[in-house]
Amino acid sequence: MSERACWRLEGTSGRADCPRLETVGHCTACPEFTARGRALFDRPAPPGLAAEWTELLAREKAERRPEAMALAVFRLRGEWLALPAGLCREAFDPRPVRPVPGRSTPVFRGLVNVRGEIMPCVCLAEALGLAPLPEAPETPETSGAADAMRMIAIHEPGGGLFVFLADAVHGLTRIVRQDLAPVPATLSRAPSAVIVGLARIDGLDVGLLDERALFSVLTRSLGA
Numbered sequence: 322m323s324e325r326a327c328w329r330l331e332g333t334s335g336r337a338d339c340p341r342l343e344t345v346g347h348c349t350a351c352p353e354f355t356a357r358g359r360a361l362f363d364r365p366a367p368p369g370l371a372a373e374w375t376e377l378l379a380r381e382k383a384e385r386r387p388e389a390m391a392l393a394v395f396r397l398r399g400e401w402l403a404l405p406a407g408l409c410r411e412a413f414d415p416r417p418v419r420p421v422p423g424r425s426t427p428v429f430r431g432l433v434n435v436r437g438e439i440m441p442c443v444c445l446a447e448a449l450g451l452a453p454l455p456e457a458p459e460t461p462e463t464s465g466a467a468d469a470m471r472m473i474a475i476h477e478p479g480g481g482l483f484v485f486l487a488d489a490v491h492g493l494t495r496i497v498r499q500d501l502a503p504v505p506a507t508l509s510r511a512p513s514a515v516i517v518g519l520a521r522i523d524g525l526d527v528g529l530l531d532e533r534a535l536f537s538v539l540t541r542s543l544g545a
Contacts, residue, residue: 428542
């Protein structure tokens with residue numbers, strides 16, 4: 322086998338005057354081209370390649386380890402909270418809530434139309450027992466600077482759907498489960514009964530909600 326790249330000289334990538342072209346039609350069908358390609362796999366690996374691939378594969382495995390989890394972080398009445406990202410279907414601009422006569426409560430506010438799908442709207446802050454924040458006087462510095470409220474649709478693993486209004490949405494993030502701190506017994510405003518741990522995320526103290534306890538409260542609010 323020749324060491325020169327004949328396909329770039331007299332082959333289809335060059336002058337195209339190789340006599341073999343009359344038989345094979347194209348260099349990719351030539352035994353010379355195929356043999357040269359196979360020879361590439363017979364060469365020894367460059368120094369450090371094996372170690373580099375080992376590191377990359379180990380890093381991917383670490384990122385997908387069971388203790389790492391994705392969270393959706395939002396704020397309710399001054400408290401930063403989080404739910405597993407897999408439970409959050411979407412976030413969108415607030416939409417009108419239609420009260421249900423005789424059924425609406427401080428927790429169950431009514432129904433919301435989300436692209437033709439009717440979902441129950443709940444006040445998550447009331448469900449968690451968060452007290453309203455005192456009204457702060459408006460100043461030139463704060464006028465017009467309020468965080469944009471967002472509605473978040475969440476789905477229960479069993480199939481139920483709920484929508485709630487968040488004061489602000491921080492977004493999605495990933496943490497390692499071992500980084501969760503226990504909930505202090507003296508926690509003042511946060512609903513410690515439904516928080517399984519605290520995480521420090523981008524400088525915020527965030528409480529991770531217990532999804533089972535949360536959905537149990539929301540289901541009861543519908544009278545189920």
